[in-house]
Amino acid sequence: MSDLILETRALTKEFRGFVAVSNVNLQVQRGHIHALIGPNGAGKTTCFNLLTKFLAPTKGKILFNGADITGERPAQIARRGIIRSFQISAVFPNLTVLENVRIGLQRNTGTSFHFWKRESTLNVLNDRARALLDEVDLGGFADTQTVNLPYGRKRALEIATTLAMEPELMLLDEPTQGMGHEDVDRVTQLIKKVSAGRTILMVEHNMNVISSIADKITVLARGAVLAEGPYDTVSRDPAVMEAYMGTSEGALEGAHG
Structure with a gap:
């Protein structure tokens, strides 16, 4: 079985001429915690909705365990795990x-x-x-x-x-949103705990959470992949830092997505 559990190829979603997700090539490795981050309006939730088929892509493919699931309905996706x-x-x-x-x-x-x-x-x-x-x-x-x-x-x-x-693949959408520090720490450790033997793809705005548990990070900006890799690499990427300017004091660690 391939190390890739989920893959997208040129995944794109347009709304009346507005491109919300643009040619996203995502590769999620089996057994990893993979984080999807980006500034407000980057296309993270739209991407999640495409993966779970609450939205149909304008073009592109979604593969799960090597099978093309692009045309499947939400219930079929859930039955796959x-x-x-x-x-x-x-x-x-x-x-x-x-x-x-x-x-x-x-x-x-x-x-x-x-x-x-x-x-x-x-x-x-x-x-x-x-x-x-x-x-x-x-x-x-x-x-x-x-x-x-x-x-x-x-x-x-x-x-x-x-x-x-x-689930074979858990999609967590902003799991720590609206929480105080103590709850954030508890849920972060919980996600780490339940990730054993599972794969997790998560949208998260709290960079402290991302830096402590994510194996790989994909950064979206204006619907496209801006950078990808481990936190230490991504957080130092000049393009990523520029994308987050204005949402914090210029520091990625304080950014909300």
């Missing part, structure tokens, strides 16, 4: 933490819509759900109503529900 965790925490606030993860497990077993079954039949999923909660350090919150969780813990729960889908 490409699972996206959204920028806004996607959990059910009035269910318990355990019930949220159990729903993710139901989706993966194909029983999502068996509403007529007794709830007790879902208890067979509880052991796996509790194991996933332990993996994201939420074991002590299993019976907590999700609405009562602190924001950072909700993001941890979202990662657990993503893991319940048994």
Whole structure:
């Protein structure tokens, strides 16, 4: 099997003449944490939407495990093992933490819509759900109503529900957005922990997070790839520093994307 789990070739998206993503050639290596960064309006989220087929590309190809998935629908992409965790925490606030993860497990077993079954039949999923909660350090919150969780813990729960889908490739969209320093540190370590044996592609604006866990970084600017490589190389690239000017004091470390 190839070292590349995901590849795009000349991936392009135009909106009425505006080119949001332009000839992006992305190569994500299996088992790596790959970060997609860039200034506001760089095309990061549009690129994510193309990869998960919430948008259709204007041209170009998307390959997953060597197979051309360019024409597939979002549900087909998910069944292949490409699972996206959204920028806004996607959990059910009035269910318990355990019930949220159990729903993710139901989706993966194909029983999502068996509403007529007794709830007790879902208890067979509880052991796996509790194991996933332990993996994201939420074991002590299993019976907590999700609405009562602190924001950072909700993001941890979202990662657990993503893991319940048994992703081969996890797409994390701004996983630390809106968090305080303590939550950022916790979620960063959590992402590092759950990356073992998995591949993660993430959009992230916090450069401290990127520098500490990303194996490879792709920088987008105006929809095109500006630079690529490890953090130490990319952060010193003059073109990257210029692209981030104005979003911070001229330092990449303070930039938001």
